[in-house]
Structures are given as structure tokens and as C-alpha cells.
Amino acid sequence: xxxxxxxxxxxxxxCNLIGTKYPIMQGGMAHISDxxxxxxxxxxxGLGIISAASGDVQKIAAEIDLCRxxxxxxxxxxxxxxxxxxxxxxxLVAEKKVAVVTTGAGNPAKYIPMWHEAGIKVIPVISTxxxxxLMEQSGADAVVAEGTESGGHVGEMTTMALVPxxxxxxxxxxxxxxxxxxxxxxxxxxMLGACGVQIGTRFLAAAECxxxxxxxxxxxxxxDTSTVVxxxxxxxxxxxxxxxxxxxxxxxxxxxxxDADLEQMAVGTLRAAVLEGDAKRGCFLAGQVAGMxxxxxxxxxxxxxxxxxxxxLLS
Numbered sequence: 015x016x017x018x019x020x021x022x023x024x025x026x027x028x029c030n031l032i033g034t035k036y037p038i039m040q041g042g043m044a045h046i047s048d049x050x051x052x053x054x055x056x057x058x059x060g061l062g063i064i065s066a067a068s069g070d071v072q073k074i075a076a077e078i079d080l081c082r083x084x085x086x087x088x089x090x091x092x093x094x095x096x097x098x099x100x101x102x103x104x105x106l107v108a109e110k111k112v113a114v115v116t117t118g119a120g121n122p123a124k125y126i127p128m129w130h131e132a133g134i135k136v137i138p139v140i141s142t143x144x145x146x147x148l149m150e151q152s153g154a155d156a157v158v159a160e161g162t163e164s165g166g167h168v169g170e171m172t173t174m175a176l177v178p179x180x181x182x183x184x185x186x187x188x189x190x191x192x193x194x195x196x197x198x199x200x201x202x203x204x205m206l207g208a209c210g211v212q213i214g215t216r217f218l219a220a221a222e223c224x225x226x227x228x229x230x231x232x233x234x235x236x237x238d239t240s241t242v243v244x245x246x247x248x249x250x251x252x253x254x255x256x257x258x259x260x261x262x263x264x265x266x267x268x269x270x271x272x273d274a275d276l277e278q279m280a281v282g283t284l285r286a287a288v289l290e291g292d293a294k295r296g297c298f299l300a301g302q303v304a305g306m307x308x309x310x311x312x313x314x315x316x317x318x319x320x321x322x323x324x325x326x327l328l329s
Contacts, residue, residue, distance in 0.1 A: 066103050095122060157187075
């Protein structure tokens with residue numbers, strides 16, 4: 015078990031809960047977080063996460079099985095509760111006895127007893143203190159408090175404001191997410207009361223991340239103002255890199271286009287970015303820390319750098 019200065023002792027709570035060396039979780043990024051990336055993060059001492067966003071139960075099972083051939087360390091699965099085949103996926107992860115399940119876009123309460131019976135730790139991703147309290151009442155083992163700086167689906171509160179309020183609202187461990195890419199972010203999260211962090215955008219640049227080269231190139235060229243939030247009109251805002259698609263979508267939101275047609279505009283755009291690197295049609299999800307990510311590295315190097323800097327600052 016990794017321990018360091020007295021300021022970092024609280025991170026032992028997360029490490030002990032999820033069975034990792036370091037208090038770092040990888041974000042469950044749709045169509046991006048696969049077995050290869052998850053295993054690399056877990057082997058480096060963090061908690062790798064496989065995304066179940068595809069809704070394909072057989073494919074998710076295959077990814078879990080593959081991850082077990084690539085690492086003997088704990089890893090988890092992220093389930094978006096508004097997706098397809100959720101009941102079947104919930105049962106699958108219980109059968110596979112993965113170490114951790116993270117959830118988003120809904121309340122996992124009805125699945126928690128089944129997951130706990132399988133020995134799984136349940137860690138919902140939340141964006142308000144009220145939702146954190148509800149998750150605690152529902153039996154969650156911890157929560158990820160994710161600020162609006164993150165990539166993908168976002169809430170309204172910033173990480174700086176959200177994390178301490180969630181820490182005050184619940185007794186279970188709190189993991190900070192949103193706008194965290196290095197040791198400074200981890201150190202800040204600890205000072206805000208969190209026991210660890212979840213990181214997504216930086217891991218897009220991991221050597222083990224299999225997104226299209228065009229996606230990585232756009233991320234590595236990003237600046238501090240390179241992201242935009244779209245989708246507010248439909249009630250599910252999403253942060254991505256500025257691109258022909260995101261600019262067109264943002265413009266369309268303020269026209270008389272129907273909600274159905276606006277929704278249709280986004281169908282398949284993430285796959286177009288991840289698999290095809292389609293510069294015109296792709297939606298390249300990334301958080302506001304994209305401008306801090308400028309080097310492709312193995313996940314192990316990233317985690318080592320994060321931990322070294324965090325310990326330096328907190329000791």
C-alpha cells in the first residue's frame with residue numbers, strides 16, 4: 015500500500031477500498047476505455063475502468079475477460095444507466111465479479127445489493143451534493159464528485175466548489191474529478207477533502223489508448239480555450255474539443271430546428287471521432303485540461319509523474 019506524507023494519509027481510504035497502490039481512477043470514457051487502457055492503468059497502480067457504453071453484452075464480457083489476461087490487479091466497469099441492456103450488463107458484472115462498478119446518468123440503487131453480494135464496490139459519479147447524499151443512502155461505497163470542467167456529459171458546478179460541499183454532505187469517501195491532469199490537481203483534491211481522483215482526458219494521450227491518431231493529435235494541440243459545451247438545450251450538456259461538428263451543433267441549438275433533429279445531429283459522432291478520426295463529423299470529447307496534455311506517454315509514466323508531484327507539494 016502506497017503511503018506518503020500526513021497530508022496524503024487520507025488517500026489510504028481509497029486505496030484500501032478499491033485495492034490499488036495509488037489513489038487514481040481512470041475515467042470510464044464511452045467507446046474509449048477498453049481492456050488495453052484499463053489494464054495499463056491498473057498495472058501502473060491505479061484503477062483501470064472499462065466502459066460499458068456500447069451496450070453490447072458479449073463485447074463487454076470479452077473486454078472483461080481480456081483485461082484479466084493483461085493484468086492481475088483490480089479493475090472496474092463503468093455503466094451509463096440510461097444506456098441499452100442495462101439489466102443484462104448489471105448482471106454480467108456481478109457474474110464476472112469485477113472489483114468496482116462506477117455509474118452515471120441515473121440511480122444504481124436497485125443493482126447495489128446484487129453487486130455487493132458479488133463483492134463489488136459501487137462508486138457512482140455525481141454532480142451535486144444532493145445526489146451524493148442519495149447515493150450514500152442507497153448504499154454506495156464512495157462517490158466521484160465530477161465538476162463541469164470534465165469531458166463528456168457535464169453538470170453545472172465546478173470541481174473547486176463541488177468537491178468540498180460533497181465532502182461535507184456525506185460520510186463515504188469522495189473522489190474528485192473534472193479538471194485534473196497532474197499532481198497539482200491531485201494535491202488540490204486532497205486539500206479539498208477528497209481521498210483520490212478520477213482522471214479521463216489525460217489518459218486519452220496514453221500510449222495504450224486506442225483512439226484514432228487524429229483524435230490524439232487534436233488533443234495534443236489543444237489550448238486552454240479549446241473546448242466547448244453543447245447540448246444544454248436538450249438537457250444533457252457535453253464538453254468536447256472545438257471542431258466543425260461542435261461549432262455547427264452549437265449554432266443549431268439557437269435556431270428553430272426541432273429537438274428530434276438536433277438530437278439526430280449527434281448520433282454516431284463520437285464513434286466517428288474515436289474510430290475514424292473524422293475531422294468534420296467527429297465529436298472529440300475532452301475536458302478543460304486538454305491544454306495541459308501535450309505528450310503521448312505510457313500510462314505508467316503519467317501516473318508516476320502525478321504521484322511524484324502530488325507528494326512533493328503535500329509534504
